Amino acid sequence: MLEDARTNIARLLEVQSDDVIFTSGATESNALAILGIAKAGDHVLYLPSAHASIVENMKLLAERGVEVDVLPIKNWRVDCEKLKELLKPNTKLVSMDAVCGETGVIWNTRDVASMLAKAHSGESKNASAQAARPIQHAFSNPPSRAFLHVDASQAPFTEKITRAHFGADMLTLDASKVGAIRGIGALVAHRTIPITPLYEGGGQERGLRSGSESPELAREFAAALRAAAYDREAFRARVARARVSLIETITHGILNVFINEGAEQTPHILNISLPNRDTDYLVALLDEAGFAVSTRSACETDSVEGSRAVLALTGDPERAKSTIRISWSPRVNRSDLIKFAKALTRAVAFIDNGRER
Numbered sequence: 001m002l003e004d005a006r007t008n009i010a011r012l013l014e015v016q017s018d019d020v021i022f023t024s025g026a027t028e029s030n031a032l033a034i035l036g037i038a039k040a041g042d043h044v045l046y047l048p049s050a051h052a053s054i055v056e057n058m059k060l061l062a063e064r065g066v067e068v069d070v071l072p073i074k075n076w077r078v079d080c081e082k083l084k085e086l087l088k089p090n091t092k093l094v095s096m097d098a099v100c101g102e103t104g105v106i107w108n109t110r111d112v113a114s115m116l117a118k119a120h121s122g123e124s125k126n127a128s129a130q131a132a133r134p135i136q137h138a139f140s141n142p143p144s145r146a147f148l149h150v151d152a153s154q155a156p157f158t159e160k161i162t163r164a165h166f167g168a169d170m171l172t173l174d175a176s177k178v179g180a181i182r183g184i185g186a187l188v189a190h191r192t193i194p195i196t197p198l199y200e201g202g203g204q205e206r207g208l209r210s211g212s213e214s215p216e217l218a219r220e221f222a223a224a225l226r227a228a229a230y231d232r233e234a235f236r237a238r239v240a241r242a243r244v245s246l247i248e249t250i251t252h253g254i255l256n257v258f259i260n261e262g263a264e265q266t267p268h269i270l271n272i273s274l275p276n277r278d279t280d281y282l283v284a285l286l287d288e289a290g291f292a293v294s295t296r297s298a299c300e301t302d303s304v305e306g307s308r309a310v311l312a313l314t315g316d317p318e319r320a321k322s323t324i325r326i327s328w329s330p331r332v333n334r335s336d337l338i339k340f341a342k343a344l345t346r347a348v349a350f351i352d353n354g355r356e357r
Contacts (some may be wrong), residue, residue: 005218012225013171013188014162021187021205022213026153026174027053029187032208033149033170034058034095036195040065042092047071047107049309050097051151071096076262076313077108080115087119091146098166099154102296102309102325104269105262113148113167120145147193153177156228158236158266163188175217179224184217235330240267246337253345258319260310270326271310273319277351282324285347291340294325
């Protein structure tokens with residue numbers, strides 16, 4: 001059962017079966033990719049808007065003597081021209097997400113992969129000539145180049161999830177982002193990538209993740225990914241129309257609201273800022289109305305600065321402090337979204353009226 005699940009996931013990702021390493025979830029997969037690659041004296045880069053399991057492990061690397069830099073952002077994209085200037089001979093790893101979990105921004109991972117490939121091969125600066133060339137992964141000589149790790153946890157509902165699609169050397173996935181299964185995820189990495197395990201034990205999962213695996217969870221994980229892949233195009237088209245309608249309703253019914261989105265956006269995640277409103281209170285009001293939304297990542301609910309992702313992307317502290325993250329799955333229909341938009345408008349009006357008094 002376990003190996004059937006591994007094979008099924010590998011087929012979806014267009015990789016070899018033993019590239020799939022089962023973990024407890026995305027947090028562990030990200031930790032394995034980051035802490036298992038970089039050593040003291042190495043140089044690494046990461047997206048400041050990424051999930052806490054990337055950001056906090058980068059802080060840990062800095063404490064261990066690794067040189068850590070943030071990826072430059074311009075117009076909600078990684079600025080590859082500035083990235084080129086930041087790369088060093090000892091750059092070992094670049095870690096980023098495919099889709100920002102808080103805002104839904106789709107990051108230009110292939111552009112980053114292409115830049116890393118050019119830096120490794122010492123190719124010319126003729127970007128137009130290089131753009132038509134496929135990205136090459138030099139697995140035969142992994143220590144001599146920087147690896148690209150992509151957290152694709154938020155991608156399966158709307159994006160193709162093959163490793164080649166993201167240009168990634170290592171790919172993170174999490175079952176809880178595609179279904180009701182918790183407690184399993186995967187790091188997808190070729191056997192020749194020199195990953196050091198986080199701990200020792202029974203040697204399961206190529207010796208990189210010791211501990212008894214759960215065949216039942218693996219089977220459900222594979223089934224959820226397969227279902228997401230099967231419905232991806234239809235869901236994306238359906239939810240794109242719903243997003244337009246939802247944004248129109250929100251912007252027409254609420255004054256002083258900002259839509260936090262980039263040029264490329266996964267349509268089922270909508271992040272808005274409502275300046276000068278208590279959005280934690282707003283979340284509670286919506287919860288009473290039967291709708292579950294959030295102000296930031298569930299892993300950072302103690303933050304007093306608001307959404308770290310929105311702050312990194314906009315540079316506006318007020319927008320970061322007043323965010324609401326709205327997302328919906330294939331099970332949510334148009335009438336649900338209409339009811340939500342009405343509940344949101346009423347709740348914001350209630351807060352505004354109380355503030356005016």
